[in-house]
Amino acid sequence: MLLTIDIGNSNIVVGKGETTVFETHRFQTDIHKSGDEYYHLMRHLFEDVNAVIIASVVPQLNTLVKYFIIKYFGIQPIFVGPGVKTGVKILTDNPKEVGADLVAGAAGVLSQYGQHAIIIDMGTATTFTLLKDGEIKGVAITIGLISSKDSLISRASKLLQFEFEIPKHVLGSNTIDSLNAGLVYGHTCQITGMVDKIKSTYRLDDIPVIITGGASAMIASLLPKTYQLDEHLILKGLQAIYKKQR
Secondary structure, eight states: OEEEEEEOSSEEEEEEOSSSOOEEEEEEOOTTSOHHHHHHHHGGGGTTOOEEEEEESOHHHHHHHHHHHHHHHOOOOEESSTTSOOSOEEOSSOGGGSOHHHHHHHHHHHHHTOSOEEEEEESSEEEEEEEETTEEEEEEEEEOHHHHHHHHHHHOTTOOOOOOOOOSSSSOSSHHHHHHIIIIIHHHHHHHHHHHHHHHHHTOTTOOEEEESTTHHHHGGGSOTTSEEOTTHHHHHHHHHHHHHO
């Protein structure tokens, strides 16, 4: 059994399965936890597991996670990075700078959707990756939806923490509704605007748009119906990369 692990700045998402992602778990990323603490959190997921592949954008956790996997389960995990076959070509100034999550997402598109796509990953940051002819042509990075909320709340003393929900109106009549309207609709318009700009710049009117990441499910209903939601895209990409190592 294969375990796929996506270590992000806000969450660690774990999936089981080699051909389909049939079981997923989400943990809050905490760089202050020890390897033994992560072991106790995740040990129940390692039943019947004989292989592990990881996409990480949190270098501080790589050694800890590798430590407990080797120590307690005797498995040498694969980390997506230089030297690992991914099937994805990267045409950027410094391919080593492209995050493992972006590479895994592109690999997921190649295995599930084809050679071309605009990939939008909505996590701590919201990223836009152009995949064309199986190659990452470039990436745009902006602040994520939840990060925007946390940043605004931390800098405005009269604003309180609140839970996101789909706004009923584009303009709110109270503080919470106004925050939801501004942040949710604002982020939605930012996404559609960036997609339109990428399409017009590269003359890609018919290219598929794939959305993924922690915030994607919440705002999917506000985006054009042509956008495809795939919450497990990175885990699927890790499955595809693992098969190439064989």
